[in-house]
Amino acid sequence: MANTVEQTIHCYHCGEEADTIITAHDKHFCCEGCRSVYEILNKSGMCDYYDLSANPGVSQRVKVREDKFAFLDDKTIGASLLSFRDEEQSHITFYLPQIHCSSCLWLLENLHKLDGGVISGKVNFPRKEVDVIFSNHEISLRKVAELLTRIGYEPYISLNNLDRKKKFYDRSKIFKLGVAGFCFANIMLLSFPEYLGIDHMEESMLQVFRFINLFLSLPVFFYSATEFYSSAWKGLKHRFLNIDAPIVLAVFVTFGRSIYEVLANTGGGYFDSMAGIVFFMLVGRVLQDKTYRQLSFERDYTSYFPVAVTRIQDEKEEIVSLPDIRLDDTLLIHNQELVPADGIITRGNALIDYSFVTGESLPVEKAMGEIVYAGGKQVNGAIEILVIKEVSQSYLTRLWNKEQQHQAVDSERSFVHSLARYFTVILFTIALGAAAYWYFNDPSRAWDAVTAVLIVACPCALLLCNTFTNGNILRILGNHRLYLRNAQAIEDIANVDHIVFDKTGTLTTGRYQDVDYSGKLLPEQLRVSIASLVSQSTHPMSKAILRWLNKTERRPVKDFKEVPGKGLQGRVDQYEIRLGSGLFISGAPAVGNAQSEVHLSVNEELMGVFSFRNHYRDEIPELLKTLQRKYPLTILSGDNAGEKRYLRGLLGKGPGIFFNQSPEAKLYAIKDLQAHGRKVMMIGDGLNDAGALRQADVGIAISEESNSFTPASDGILGADKLKFLDRFIQLCKTNRRIVMFAFVISVIYNIVGLSFAVQGTLSPLIAAILMPASSLTILLITFGISNLLAVKLRSQQG
Amino acid sequence: MQVIIILMLASIAVAGLFLGCFIWSIKKGQYDDEVSPPVRMLFEDKPGSTPSR
Known part of the structure; x- marks a missing residue:
């Protein structure tokens, strides 16, 4: 691993470029955190972790506060997080955002080797969760959380976990799809005698086949198709004719006529066509609804806020869960903790990182007596705040509640529905026309013609091309991380x-700052010295200056001192370097755009000013x-x-x-x-x-x-x-064109089918050929065009 | 030819069995995580043993 030829050395644990190199066991590490994780694993003989993928860890530069998980010792908080508990063991699901490779998987499922109290760990990779079962007698919940933190997987526990509802995924569509597929395949098989003809000798057999078909179509009609009934009914209740309404009509008519034919012994019915459209349409729906479970689009403030904070009451610290915070409570906010409620700073120097809130990466300094808003992260020692607004009333949460009112979204504004409406009107006109014609010419065929029109011309093709194209476009965009x-x-x-x-x-981007320097020229040697000084600090401004200096050589730093929120100083070689705010360097009060400026003095002499700009x-x-x-x-x-x-x-x-x-x-x-x-x-x-x-x-x-x-x-x-x-x-725009194109194709199929239907000569065989043929064509067209677009999109990106 | 009815019922019963298996496997959550099971089965059980690559 030790490679002296390489210019930059990468951390053995996390693979990040190491500014300051720590060497232990012949391996290089970027920080103490990474090294200690390695040592824990090494001690337990678990270095397989590093063999499964290269540099599998996550950087441990930001240290986790020692008693961060003390709140887990609180009985009520602990109990509300556990998913199961009995005398012997407890089950808990932790969300670990760090999970990313097979090494993570291996380590987390071998937790029992690190600590005997853990019975088992099971990872759900897409959700980045681990289900841990541990023994109550040997280890506590807090210890489990701390064990995970020690090996570099700090659990993310937010207020959201507290009132955790049982996670439930709606799988009913998949079940309906399975049932529909099963019935469709069997009905099709059993319809072959009907299509291919059968000896007169075996005429009685035919009736058996038909009854089995009838029997098999019942679950499709009463279970699988309910998906469409409920959606159509919902639309009708709002006096809105959506695309499902004509489809439901077609399913009803097909089913009714087929039952009539079988019972009256006049024919085999159209059971296979009915099961077929229901099956294909369900496939489309399932494809379209395949969402990204691991991402949450519905986050509210509770997933950002911690479960508990430290409250100071009668000079004593106590852990209190967030909903129990009251007005005028004094809260102790530790380094790296989120401010949970709006408050006034009563002790300490606040340096609040509002990047969660505003995207601005440079922390803001707040003095005693100033108001801090909930959502900011304290990054500079501990502070105490006096709560002036309860959590649910704070600035951010109020904004959230306000927007909830706008949430009523009209989900049925898709152009497909209005298209379906025209379609339905034309369909009824044709059906009525056919009925009128046959009523005057041959009344016995009127019934046949009307039902055949409704069966053959259901807009299922439109629904199919819509759902399949949507599903495919979603997938393509997902591949490009949208x-x-x-x-x-x-x-x-x-x-x-x-x-x-x-x-x-x-x-x-919050990651980099563009740096401008104005002032006296900095000689090479001084640049190296400044670089050595700022590399000691994790402040984003220090990092930006380090990047601007572009020096890899390091000199020893003596008397290093960092005054949070003000600046840093130290002695490198013959230079006494001070970097920081104007007030810190020269004692002059800040003027103008002081937040984004850093003054530099060397040996008590002001050299110049670094100014920072967000990097586009x-x-x-x-x-x-x-x-x-x-x-x-x-x-x-x-x-x-x-x-x-x-x-x-x-x-x-x-x-x-x-x-x-x-x-x-x-x-x-x-x-x-x-x-x-x-x-x-x-x-x-x-x-x-x-x-x-x-x-x-x-x-x-x-x-x-x-x-x-x-x-x-x-x-x-x-x-x-x-x-x-x-x-x-552009891709989203073509989506609509693809749907329209596929729709035109399906209309052509419909015209063919209708020409049989209006004559009253639509045999089940023709229906059985037309239906899958049109569905398959549409599938091929939508997949073909959208995949072509995907290839184009990829080649444009180079 | 009556035998064909028995055959048919048998084939539907077998197909129904597979439908049952399908629904069971979904209910058990076998499709919830499609990433870890194929990786998990390659892990060696003994600590310290380096998987061959």
Whole structure:
């Protein structure tokens, strides 16, 4: 592993580039955390972990506070998290966002080798969960959580886990599909004698076959097809004729006529056609509804907030679960903990990281007496706050509750339904026409003709091509890391005519800061010294300066001191270096844009100032230019107007660029656009965009990693794929064209079928050939075209 | 030819058995996690033994 030729050394545990190298057991580690995980595993002889995949760990640079999981000792909190408990053992499901490879799987399922108290661990990979069973006598819940933390898998326990409902996945559609498939296949097989003809000698046998068919069609009619009944009924109750209504009509007519034929011994009926359409349509529905279970589109604030916090009462610390926090309580917020309720700082220096909320990665300094809002993460020692608003009343949660009212979404606005309506009207006209014609010419055939028309011309082909295309497009987009909540989102994206972007965290990335330096020239040797100093700090500004200096050589640092929220200092070689805020360096109070400036002094002499700018994601200028040609754009930023000139230069005069936007202002900006008849797509990332994302016709949340938390939205887009947004929109637009094209094909089939039907000569055989033939053609067309588009999309991305 | 009815009933019964298996396997959650079972079966049980690659 030790490779001296390599310029950068990667951590043996997590594979990250190591700034400061710690060597132990001939392996290199980037931090103490990674090393200690290795040692724990090494001691138990579990280094297979490192053989299964290379550098399987997750960086352990941010240390977890020692008694972070103390709240799990609390009986009521512990009990509400456990899924099962008896005298001997307890079961718990932890969510571990770090799970990502087969090594993780192996380690977590061998937990019993690390600690005898653990009976077993079982991983659910897509959900990133582990079910742990442990013995009550040998280990406590808190110890289990701490064991996982020690080996680098810190469980994520949020308020959401507390009132945990039994996780239930609706599998009824799959069951219905299975039953329909079983009945369809058997009915088809048993219908062969009917189609191929049978000896007169065996005439009685035919009746047996028919009755078996009738019997087999019962579960399809009374169980599998109920999916469509309920949806059609729901539509009718709202005085809305959706696509399922004519399908239900067709199923009823087919079933009724088939039963009549069998009982009256006049024919075999159309049981196989009926079972067939139900089966194929269910396949389409299941494909379309295959959603991304591991992603949650319905997050509310409870999945961000911790389960419990420390409350200080009568000089004593106690653990209190979040819903029990009352007004005027004093809370102790430890380093790396989330502020759970709005409050006033009463002790300590707050340095709040609001990146959850705003996407801004630089922490904000707050002094005693200032208000901190819930949702920020304290990153600088412990502070105490006095609660001024209860959790459910805080700024962010209120915003959340407010937007709940807008949630009533009309799910039946798809163009497919209006198409189906025209279709139904034309169908009834033809049926009535045929009935009238035969009534005057040969009344005995009128009944046959009308039912045949209704059977053959059900818009199942339209439903099929819609569900199959949607399902396929969802899958293609998912392969490109745009995960949509449901099929309706595809159509909503296609209809968008105004795009709104959040700036911080969306157009810019929270990962890097662009650094500008102005001041005296820095000699090479000084640069190395500064790099050595800042490499000691984990502050994002230090990291940015380190990247800007671009030096790999390190010198020993003496007298290192970091004053959180102010700056850092130390002695490297002959230099006494101080870096920090203006106040820290020169004692002068901050002026202007002080939040994003770092002053540098060497040997008491002011050298210069580093200023920081958010780094725009790659290819964002190109994306904005392309989009601008097709859509009006708006940019809403919660920041100050510092970057107005840059954005204006990028976008020209046209688009609206608004700064200092509060979360409510963003929401109302979207509402305003909608009031002007716009279909708005909102692209944002933080909790402060949550209201706007919900209000917009399509809200897309940007996510840096697949397991990070995003606000509730219609879709989640991987940050590195944002530059392809334009092409994704194009793909959604073609979706509709594919459906229309497939629909035209199905209409041609329908015309053929109808020409038999109106003459009253539709035999079950013709129906049995037409139905699967049209379904299969449509499947081939939709899959063919959409996969062709997928190939095109991939080649465009290079 | 009456035998064909018996054959038919038998074949439907067999098919029904498989339908039952299908529903059972879904209810048991066998399709919930399609990633870990194929990996899990390759793990060696004894600690310290390096899987051959």
